Amino acid sequence: MSSNQNVRLIDIAMRLDLTVNTVSRALRDKSDIGFETKMLVKRTADEMGYIPNSIASSLRNGSSRTIAIIFDNLMNPYFMIMADKIHKRLDPLGYATMIFAGMDGRFEIESLAPIVSRKVDGIITFLEPSNEVLNIVEKNQIPIVLVGRKNTKLSIDSVSTDDFRGGYEIGKLFHSKNAKNVGYLGAPLGVECSKRRLNGLKQSLKDYNMSIKVENFRYVASNSVREDLQILLDNHVDAIFCFNDMMALEAITILKDKGLHVPQDIMLAGFDDLQNDLILPVRLTTIASDKDLIIDTTISMLLHRLDSSVEHHETRFIDYDIVLINGETT
Amino acid sequence: MSSNQNVRLIDIAMRLDLTVNTVSRALRDKSDIGFETKMLVKRTADEMGYIPNSIASSLRNGSSRTIAIIFDNLMNPYFMIMADKIHKRLDPLGYATMIFAGMDGRFEIESLAPIVSRKVDGIITFLEPSNEVLNIVEKNQIPIVLVGRKNTKLSIDSVSTDDFRGGYEIGKLFHSKNAKNVGYLGAPLGVECSKRRLNGLKQSLKDYNMSIKVENFRYVASNSVREDLQILLDNHVDAIFCFNDMMALEAITILKDKGLHVPQDIMLAGFDDLQNDLILPVRLTTIASDKDLIIDTTISMLLHRLDSSVEHHETRFIDYDIVLINGETT
DNA sequence: CTATCAAACATTATCGTTAATGTCAACACA
DNA sequence: TGTGTTGACATTAACGATAATGTTTGATAG
DSSP: OOOSSOOOHHHHHHHHTOOHHHHHHHHTTOTTSOHHHHHHHHHHHHHHTOOOOHHHHHHHHTOOOEEEEEOSOTTOHHHHHHHHHHHHHHGGGTOEEEEEOOOTTOBOGGGTHHHHHTTOSEEEESSOBOHHHHHHHHHTTOOEEEESOOOTTOOSEEEEEOHHHHHHHHHHHHHHTTOOBEEEEEOOTTOHHHHHHHHHHHHHHHHTTOBOOGGGEEEOOTTOHHHHHHHHHHTTOSEEEESSHHHHHHHHHHHHHTTOOTTTTSEEEEESOGGGTSOOSSOOOEEEEOHHHHHHHHHHHHHHHHHSOOOOOOEEEEOEEEEEETTEEO | OOOSSOOOHHHHHHHHTOOHHHHHHHHTTOTTSOHHHHHHHHHHHHHHTOOOOHHHHHHHHTOOOEEEEEOSOTTOHHHHHHHHHHHHHHGGGTOEEEEEOOOTTOBOHHHHHHHHHTTOSEEEESSOBOHHHHHHHHHTTOOEEEESOOOTTOOSEEEEEOHHHHHHHHHHHHHHTTOOBEEEEEOOTTOHHHHHHHHHHHHHHHHTTOBOOGGGEEEOOTTOHHHHHHHHHHTTOSEEEESSHHHHHHHHHHHHHTTOOTTTTSEEEEESOGGGTSOOSSOOEEEEEOHHHHHHHHHHHHHHHHHSOOOOOOEEEEOEEEEEETTEEO
């Protein structure tokens, strides 16, 4: 139980009449230290309750063995699922994950200082970083990978699903179910992946000779799902593609309040397949990409950048593999 | 854009032909530095894109301005909501939040090293820490607050809801709705707060002369909701109190699969009121405690410990304020 | 005209750990 | 006998920021 303060290397060293360095090397099983000494040091460290000060070793090593995850809102289940998967992959590798959230949709320079300042070894972001952010990150040589929101204008490593094809398949599906008037509840203007999903949807509507009405394609602000949905209902849509499952869930909830049932009264589709990772009391038609593969790819790209320097940025696309209709695979 | 590496205090100092210390003090608006110099230093730091190395200052100051949040599973919406609230409160105070998860139900000594090692300024835990953990935390003088899982045997600051009364009210509610045979889907044995909720339930069943059958009170393992639920159905319960909303959601989903409707065919109640913070496509009968108040209380207790030393541990109980029945306040 | 003081900066030591060198005794080899 | 060699440890110098002292210059007081 000894004293009341932290045990440091020097405390062990003094106890054993060794130097700090010897203790440090002994604990990390380095060469140049006798077997007996190593054993003794380790045992003593254990007895004294030594816990290394990783702040100090981070300073010395220039690495904090921490990966930053960036997204705008902790309370979005999709991000949470991803954060969980990231955490589960990185933990065995000795990396802690630090979540930076609450950025209000944009990854700007103001949010960057706390991250860079903490000397994270890498950044996984679900938000498009601004160019300034990218400059600083590059200047500080921090590997960064963008997940799911690839913007062609950005020069950054990224992992993404095939948004266009996702949108296309939903349109095709709606057609096969005899939808005539399809609407889209999208992310706010400027979110590239939402635009790509919409483009895919439009293309399939065109290919299948369904009507394309611009007023049915909405850019939904964060708390205006209700209004945009009402507009679609006023326009008598019979099928709605939602940017993601969260929006679809909100839409279902609102529709239910209005006494409308899915899919009997109106068809609905989302994107992300949350129900695969979360318990949801409804079954959604949705685009399911392989989240584990997305995360595995992301992390391997990130770790790859950790030891090799940047030559060229690449984007890897992860195929989605199934579309679910009310729980049944098509 | 100057060089390719980090800008440090010494880089600014050399540029301006000042000492590191002067630059440091100038940037932090300390006394002993002339007004002109401060301005010059700040401007130069800005131009050079200086970002302080908080690892270094943490080492020097002995504080990382980081608060650790502990829970077992990132993917639990309740924790996520709480984490979000904590983050939103601490961020303006300059504290980063670091999430430590994946602990599999127990907060044991193995999980502690990475936390202590990082010199966090405080710990907010949603898991009961073991006594060893508590010892080490105290030895290292790290303030810690336990949220929602108060175990009377532990000497620790904590914030909790009145679990007993919550359970009691649900029983009372079931009685008012003419339930005759009430079941409980609880947390695994050993989770104190689940036991308290059950005790509350039992008490109300007794007070209202409803039948108390031990076989209807289940300790549900993480992935056996289905089996335990089936047992309750076999026992012909007409109302089920679930440990929390997540379990209630899972139960609803399973019941729906079986063609049973809530509340027509069977009554169901949860705990936490997730629907207040999350979009849920169902309305749950649930116990709603004031989550913001819980978090505010937690953080104020934590911050209080940061500057005053430990004298005595206390538990504060947060009242729940409403019970919802399918969305209607009782 | 010198002692006193304060403003404005410089020097030095320190946080805990770790990499790069230094030292020294024991032993081998020719 | 002298020259390497090696095992096992010690010494020193970082990492970047900051608190505790020192130093210088100029102004003010007596």
